[in-house]
Amino acid sequence: MNYNLVSKKELKAWLEDKLVNELGTRPETASDALYYKALSMVVVELLREKNRRFQVDTNSHGRKQVYYLCMEFLMGRSLKNSLYNLEIVNEVRDVLADYGVKLEALYDYEPDAGLGNGGLGRLGACFMDALATQDYPAMGYSICYEYGIFKQKIVDGWQTELPDCWLPGGEVWLAPRPERSVDVHFGGEVEEFWDNNYHHVNYKNYTTVRAVPYDMFVSGYNSKGVSRLRLWKATSAGFDMESFNRGDYVNALGANSMAEAISKILYPNDNHNEGKALRLRQQYFLVAASVGDIVNRHMATYGTLDNFADKVAIHINDTHPTLAIPELMRILLDDCGYNWDVAWNTVTRVFAYTNHTVMSEALEKWNEDLFASLLPRIYQIIREINNRFVYDLYNTYHLDCGRVEEMAIISGRTIRMANLCVMACHSVNGVSKLHSEIIKRDVFRSFYEIMPQKFTNVTNGIASRRWLYQSNEGLTQLLRDTIGNGWLRDMSELTKFNKYADDKRVLGRLEEIKLQNKEAFADYIKKTTGVSIDPHSIFDAQVKRLHEYKRQHLNALHILSLYQWLKANPNAEFTPHTFIFGAKAAPGYFLAKQIIKLICTLRDVIEKDPAVREKLRIVYLEDYRVTLSELLMPAAELSEQISLAGTEASGTGNMKLMLGGALTIGTYDGANVEIAEHVGEENMFIFGMRAEEVESLKGHYSPRAIYNGNRTIKAALDAINKGIGGNAFPDIYQSLVNSDPYMVLRDFDSYAATQRKAMATYADQVKWQQMSLRNIAESGYFCADRAIHEYAQNIWNLR
Ligand SMILES: *Cc1c(COP(=O)(O)O)cnc(C)c1O
Numbered sequence: 001m002n003y004n005l006v007s008k009k010e011l012k013a014w015l016e017d018k019l020v021n022e023l024g025t026r027p028e029t030a031s032d033a034l035y036y037k038a039l040s041m042v043v044v045e046l047l048r049e050k051n052r053r054f055q056v057d058t059n060s061h062g063r064k065q066v067y068y069l070c071m072e073f074l075m076g077r078s079l080k081n082s083l084y085n086l087e088i089v090n091e092v093r094d095v096l097a098d099y100g101v102k103l104e105a106l107y108d109y110e111p112d113a114g115l116g117n118g119g120l121g122r123l124g125a126c127f128m129d130a131l132a133t134q135d136y137p138a139m140g141y142s143i144c145y146e147y148g149i150f151k152q153k154i155v156d157g158w159q160t161e162l163p164d165c166w167l168p169g170g171e172v173w174l175a176p177r178p179e180r181s182v183d184v185h186f187g188g189e190v191e192e193f194w195d196n197n198y199h200h201v202n203y204k205n206y207t208t209v210r211a212v213p214y215d216m217f218v219s220g221y222n223s224k225g226v227s228r229l230r231l232w233k234a235t236s237a238g239f240d241m242e243s244f245n246r247g248d249y250v251n252a253l254g255a256n257s258m259a260e261a262i263s264k265i266l267y268p269n270d271n272h273n274e275g276k277a278l279r280l281r282q283q284y285f286l287v288a289a290s291v292g293d294i295v296n297r298h299m300a301t302y303g304t305l306d307n308f309a310d311k312v313a314i315h316i317n318d319t320h321p322t323l324a325i326p327e328l329m330r331i332l333l334d335d336c337g338y339n340w341d342v343a344w345n346t347v348t349r350v351f352a353y354t355n356h357t358v359m360s361e362a363l364e365k366w367n368e369d370l371f372a373s374l375l376p377r378i379y380q381i382i383r384e385i386n387n388r389f390v391y392d393l394y395n396t397y398h399l400d401c402g403r404v405e406e407m408a409i410i411s412g413r414t415i416r417m418a419n420l421c422v423m424a425c426h427s428v429n430g431v432s433k434l435h436s437e438i439i440k441r442d443v444f445r446s447f448y449e450i451m452p453q454k455f456t457n458v459t460n461g462i463a464s465r466r467w468l469y470q471s472n473e474g475l476t477q478l479l480r481d482t483i484g485n486g487w488l489r490d491m492s493e494l495t496k497f498n499k500y501a502d503d504k505r506v507l508g509r510l511e512e513i514k515l516q517n518k519e520a521f522a523d524y525i526k527k528t529t530g531v532s533i534d535p536h537s538i539f540d541a542q543v544k545r546l547h548e549y550k551r552q553h554l555n556a557l558h559i560l561s562l563y564q565w566l567k568a569n570p571n572a573e574f575t576p577h578t579f580i581f582g583a584k585a586a587p588g589y590f591l592a593k594q595i596i597k598l599i600c601t602l603r604d605v606i607e608k609d610p611a612v613r614e615k616l617r618i619v620y621l622e623d624y625r626v627t628l629s630e631l632l633m634p635a636a637e638l639s640e641q642i643s644l645a646g647t648e649a650s651g652t653g654n655m656k657l658m659l660g661g662a663l664t665i666g667t668y669d670g671a672n673v674e675i676a677e678h679v680g681e682e683n684m685f686i687f688g689m690r691a692e693e694v695e696s697l698k699g700h701y702s703p704r705a706i707y708n709g710n711r712t713i714k715a716a717l718d719a720i721n722k723g724i725g726g727n728a729f730p731d732i733y734q735s736l737v738n739s740d741p742y743m744v745l746r747d748f749d750s751y752a753a754t755q756r757k758a759m760a761t762y763a764d765q766v767k768w769q770q771m772s773l774r775n776i777a778e779s780g781y782f783c784a785d786r787a788i789h790e791y792a793q794n795i796w797n798l799r
Helices: 008-022 034-062 079-085 089-098 103-107 119-133 166-171 240-243 249-261 277-302 323-336 338-352 368-374 376-395 403-406 419-425 433-441 445-451 475-481 491-500 504-528 552-568 589-605 626-632 653-660 671-679 691-697 705-707 712-724 729-741 744-761 765-777 784-795
Strands: 065-069 071-075 113-115 140-142 151-155 159-161 183-188 189-195 197-204 206-217 226-236 311-315 351-354 365-367 415-418 427-430 456-457 538-545 577-582 618-620 638-641 663-666
Touching: 008 034, 008 089, 034 079, 034 089, 034 103, 034 166, 034 206, 034 226, 034 626, 065 119, 065 277, 071 119, 071 166, 071 626, 079 089, 079 103, 079 119, 079 140, 079 159, 079 206, 089 103, 089 197, 119 140, 119 206, 119 226, 119 311, 119 784, 140 277, 159 589, 189 240, 189 376, 197 376, 206 249, 226 249, 226 277, 249 456, 249 663, 277 311, 277 323, 277 368, 311 323, 311 338, 311 784, 323 338, 323 351, 323 376, 323 475, 338 351, 351 419, 351 765, 365 368, 368 376, 368 415, 376 403, 376 419, 403 445, 415 419, 427 433, 427 784, 433 456, 433 671, 475 504, 475 784, 491 765, 504 626, 538 626, 552 577, 552 618, 552 705, 552 729, 552 744, 577 626, 589 618, 638 653, 653 663, 653 671, 653 765, 663 671, 663 744, 663 765, 671 765, 705 729, 705 744, 712 729, 712 744, 744 765
Parallel strands: 065 140, 065 311, 140 226, 311 351, 351 427, 427 456, 538 577, 538 638, 577 618, 638 663
Antiparallel strands: 071 113, 151 159, 183 206, 189 197, 206 226, 365 415
């Protein structure tokens, strides 16, 4: 089927119309920046029209809708993705060529929509693509942050943060829908009274914030579907005329900026919750606007909420949007007059929850007093949910008070969002097999014991086409020449590539393609930093948020030990190595920033040492983001996935790198376990403790004993402590020697030995390319299309 909506001739006329009539320029004289804008406007109109047709189709069949709530969507750029997914990239390239404009030059005018921190936000973005590609009617909801994830600048080796002002340039992708605005209430008081057995609440003296939606469209590939990401911007609900008329100009405007603060900025923490009031406001703002909108949309189609649970699935992605649960209760009880049991039945059928982390500092808890004053009615509803739940735990499940206390939603003056989510949702899933097992036997064990049927797994996936078809032209062509085009729509067809594992010609082409991609990446590094890296050295990449559990410091410690070894053995054989790091640290995360400085210090020390720098080089990629990952993934050869076993819920960077043919050096953690199941352990480099070993070592782990007994580790750590290149890192040293919460020292030897094994393998390029081919061929399972299909069938019950 051909979903092409437009011919080359029409495109040309349309583009000219935008340039002339909307941007006030002429095709002959317009700058590339204006071409970018005009082309984007044309594409948005195409997307909007495709979406309109898809909506008509969806509504006429009364199809169940899925709504995906998430505080983060790390969308990256839209132009290239849209052109490829709408399958008009060649037509557009031709049209532009007629004016002497290069399409590829226009892409760089688009800023990344960085409305997320890392993996969680990128997952949401990948899912929008997969939902549309499979024609599932879906809407994502988030906040239209004026400032996305900060821009990272490395100054003298230290991370500094600059505001990410993405709207000039990014705004063209947003379609405002002011007529769909929703009012959200904060603060105030609640009065309750009874009238003939009817319970009434009167909520008054609240502050109103208006949520205005902006839609971003994501087309599916070769499909009818379009997903919509509805982003809410906070504005004050009109001007406070009363204050203004009293002459209180300052307060009238103050309310305005209080409201606007809600959608001003994305919190730059990954896997960490600060418990700040503004963050709670953001969370309630998102869910109240979204649930309000979902109800409005449902009422417009069906005129009743009686069939709400049959036609609506709402997904809570991580605990951040948990308040959607009491918010829907509020609407059903207070606005629609349903009784508690009917309302609760609807709510528990509608919501499903995905857990993304087992780390306690990320599990959200709110101070009860803060919560009660900010959201008094929601607080009452949560208390009622909790009372009934606790009653049930005692009387239906006969649990003892220790167990009840552990499972309660409210305890010790805090409200635990994860507990509310797990007890209320009909489905709770982890994001890899291992992670889903851990939540059952660890964090949510007590819940699992009394409600095992709601626990399930959906292993994460990625928008494979973005990192292959759109970013890796050489590999795309090789796949077309060998296994055809079917994999573009059905990534499981990549397994056909396995047939070529012994084909010398194909292996040779793989090697050539990798070299070309490495050269392109080296050009970027040269252009942006002035440093020349050797495209014949192995490209070893660790790119992800900076976090102790991800153990960038294990990598750094190993590089330091290599450096010391090369100084002692200057004539030894050594595979030239380029270590590539890319990572942002949360601005308030002290040790993470120290680790960045340590890596940059090592980089500088090596760079000043002519005896070593041709063998060992470090590149620190500034401002790692989706668009940079699209350049790096096709060029990387070794994928560092070295988190402490049991800490990384899934990882998706591992999947992107595998798809580009990189081999994984990693622990048995998250989705690495399943990558090993698919490619076979012989096609990757596994090292370190398993999750069970980690568990059994807790409580009697002694990093100091390892430090004292291991000369390599001691030498590297002493250098960190005493100073390298004039910089000392006593805090990193102390942390590792005294507590080492992520057991870096324990896994060090195993990691170093496995690095040596990888280097030995790299020397045999036929063998290496064969392993690489196996990884590419088995990466189809890790496509978001597969993950979304599982959500749709097993959790949302679509079709
Ligand atoms: C995929 C991706 C991530 C997630 O990487 P992990 O290795 O899974 O932590 C983070 N940031 C960006 C920009 C990504 O594209």
